[in-house]
Amino acid sequence: MSTRTLAVVSGGLRQPSTTRLLADRLTEATVRALGEQGITTTVEVVELREHAHDLTNMLLTGFAVPRLQEVLDAVVGADGLIAVSPIFSGSYNGLFKTFFDVLEAGSLAGMPTLLGATAGTARHSLALDHALRPLFVYQRAVVVPTGVFGATEDFGASSSTATGRADDTPAIAVRVDRAARELAPLVAARTARAGRDAFTDPTPFERLLAGGA
Amino acid sequence: MQFGVFSVGDITRDPTTGRIPTEHERLQAMVAIAKKAEEVGLDVFASGQHHNPPFVTSAPTTLLAYVAAQTERIVLSTATTLITTTDPVRIAEDYATLQHLSGGRVDLMMGRGNTGPVYPWFGQDIRNGVPLAIENYALLHRLWREDSVSWEGRFRTPLQSFTSTPRPLDGVPPFVWHGSIRTPEIAEQAAYYGDGFFHNNIFWPIHHTRQMVRLYRQRFEHYGHGRADQAIVGLGGQVFMHRSSQEAVKQFRPYFDVAPVYGHGPSLEEFTEMTPLTVGSPQQVIDRYAAMRHEVGDYQRQLFLIDHAGLPLETVLEQIEILGTEVVPVLRREMAIGRPADVPDAPTHGSLVQKAGGPRDVTVYAVDGVTGRRAEAVA
Numbered sequence: 001m002s003t004r005t006l007a008v009v010s011g012g013l014r015q016p017s018t019t020r021l022l023a024d025r026l027t028e029a030t031v032r033a034l035g036e037q038g039i040t041t042t043v044e045v046v047e048l049r050e051h052a053h054d055l056t057n058m059l060l061t062g063f064a065v066p067r068l069q070e071v072l073d074a075v076v077g078a079d080g081l082i083a084v085s086p087i088f089s090g091s092y093n094g095l096f097k098t099f100f101d102v103l104e105a106g107s108l109a110g111m112p113t114l115l116g117a118t119a120g121t122a123r124h125s126l127a128l129d130h131a132l133r134p135l136f137v138y139q140r141a142v143v144v145p146t147g148v149f150g151a152t153e154d155f156g157a158s159s160s161t162a163t164g165r166a167d168d169t170p171a172i173a174v175r176v177d178r179a180a181r182e183l184a185p186l187v188a189a190r191t192a193r194a195g196r197d198a199f200t201d202p203t204p205f206e207r208l209l210a211g212g213a
Numbered sequence: 214m215q216f217g218v219f220s221v222g223d224i225t226r227d228p229t230t231g232r233i234p235t236e237h238e239r240l241q242a243m244v245a246i247a248k249k250a251e252e253v254g255l256d257v258f259a260s261g262q263h264h265n266p267p268f269v270t271s272a273p274t275t276l277l278a279y280v281a282a283q284t285e286r287i288v289l290s291t292a293t294t295l296i297t298t299t300d301p302v303r304i305a306e307d308y309a310t311l312q313h314l315s316g317g318r319v320d321l322m323m324g325r326g327n328t329g330p331v332y333p334w335f336g337q338d339i340r341n342g343v344p345l346a347i348e349n350y351a352l353l354h355r356l357w358r359e360d361s362v363s364w365e366g367r368f369r370t371p372l373q374s375f376t377s378t379p380r381p382l383d384g385v386p387p388f389v390w391h392g393s394i395r396t397p398e399i400a401e402q403a404a405y406y407g408d409g410f411f412h413n414n415i416f417w418p419i420h421h422t423r424q425m426v427r428l429y430r431q432r433f434e435h436y437g438h439g440r441a442d443q444a445i446v447g448l449g450g451q452v453f454m455h456r457s458s459q460e461a462v463k464q465f466r467p468y469f470d471v472a473p474v475y476g477h478g479p480s481l482e483e484f485t486e487m488t489p490l491t492v493g494s495p496q497q498v499i500d501r502y503a504a505m506r507h508e509v510g511d512y513q514r515q516l517f518l519i520d521h522a523g524l525p526l527e528t529v530l531e532q533i534e535i536l537g538t539e540v541v542p543v544l545r546r547e548m549a550i551g552r553p554a555d556v557p558d559a560p561t562h563g564s565l566v567q568k569a570g571g572p573r574d575v576t577v578y579a580v581d582g583v584t585g586r587r588a589e590a591v592a
Binding site: 060061065066198203205208211 | 344351397404476483
């Protein structure tokens with residue numbers, strides 16, 4: 001039985017956090033979908049709140065303290081990413097942005113990614129596609145088509161019917177399941193990435209002199 | 214092993230008094246710092262090179278030549294010389310001149326510089342930082358070793374039959390270090406030439422330093438300059454001392470809390486744990502820095518940042534006094550314990566001349582290429 005790792009980043013600020021609730025729903029569905037393909041998944045959950053000070057310090061000093069570096073390494077090294085932010089002022093919150101700002105450029109390239117967002121009402125739901133998605137496209141992550149937006153009312157909607165609300169939006173359980181089924185095959189297909197380590201395999205100087213990299 | 218101080222030459226407000234020095238005061242303070250460093254027996258004084266406020270070090274060879282005239286023994290160096298945006302022809306000329314005037318008491322540390330606009334101010338592009346460092350240094354290396362250079366590259370106007378004057382003192386170019394925090398190409402460059410590698414070390418966790426020094430040492434051996442443990446390594450450091458460690462913390466904290474680079478970020482306690490910054494008694498500094506060789510191997514040069522963040526000159530001079538009288542003599546003994554006899558010291562002008570088989574006058578006289586006569590003979 002093969003294994004994959006899934007990093008889950010939650011930008012929720014309160015505890016308990018609705019953002020984390022949504023992240024957990026997305027995670028369970030993804031783990032289940034991978035399980036159906038015979039894959040065991042190791043999940044690494046990152047609550048950004050716990051790293052808020054370290055992230056600010058990293059912005060200022062340029063380096064991560066070890067407990068933050070472990071988290072950064074875990075996310076970058078995962079086979080898939082679920083990233084969920086609360087929507088503040090029309091976009092992800094600042095803490096969520098900070099986390100993805102301090103990652104080394106290019107380190108999420110090719111990363112299968114599922115996006116989620118939460119807010120008080122569904123009026124903020126376009127932030128998912130107008131704010132979160134461009135951030136991850138910039139990072140060259142592979143973002144699945146379905147993003148899942150969880151408004152407060154979703155947590156009271158029925159999951160037993162296909163339609164959760166009067167406006168014909170499918171129930172959150174249906175959207176979560178659809179998104180997870182989009183993410184799972186990409187995570188399953190992820191093969192080991194053997195990136196060149198410039199510290200063990202440096203570019204010979206003759207090539208640098210000749211203008212190569 | 215060499216010990217010294219390096220200064221970025223920043224003008225920073227003293228947060229405890231609100232006083233901010235003038236450029237004139239800061240430049241004179243740097244001279245006083247260099248002279249004090251020599252007086253207490255330190256080996257090296259190094260100045261930065263910057264082309265924007267709050268720094269006063271735009272003309273390092275002018276400063277270093279002035280210091281050279283007022284000192285006898287201390288080695289004058291740079292931290293760093295901007296190899297990316299300074300014309301290598303001017304570096305060759307300026308530092309060869311300084312070498313003659315100082316009696317060979319000069320070496321250089323090359324760096325790329327991290328202030329974005331400096332590149333366009335000097336007609337360059339920061340995205341070419343590494344290629345600039347490689348091409349410019351390759352030219353500088355030739356200018357000091359070949360009397361007549363014809364050269365063409367990407368970044369500078371071509372040269373045909375150019376002679377950089379004065380020729381290096383005694384026929385031996387100044388020793389060069391290359392500084393970088395985490396760019397493997399620069400460790401590779403230092404190793405290729407058999408030059409020194411300097412890791413600033415301060416402001417960063419030690420694993421960056423370890424990783425870069427390890428690469429440099431391996432590649433130094435690869436390029437046939439000696440064993441990995443014989444490569445020439447320098448480290449930066451940052452300390453503030455008082456006989457009582459509590460008093461050291463109490464005195465330094467107001468400077469730390471608002472310092473450029475790391476101020477308003479991690480606490481003093483977190484930062485001293487994470488980086489080589491040591492705030493405490495002289496013995497604590499000795500213990501911390503004597504252990505550096507366990508991280509990077511036996512090394513050749515340790516420089517301390519001692520004069521930043523608005524610390525007043527009298528405090529800086531006291532710190533240098535403590536370094537020279539209480540810390541460095543002990544570190545010299547500690548660093549010598551178990552150090553293999555064939556691990557070299559940092560090259561000096563004297564050792565390089567000896568290695569070259571003695572001093573040679575390599576003056577290039579102006580000769581008429583057609584008749585073979587010197588200009589003065591014709592006149």
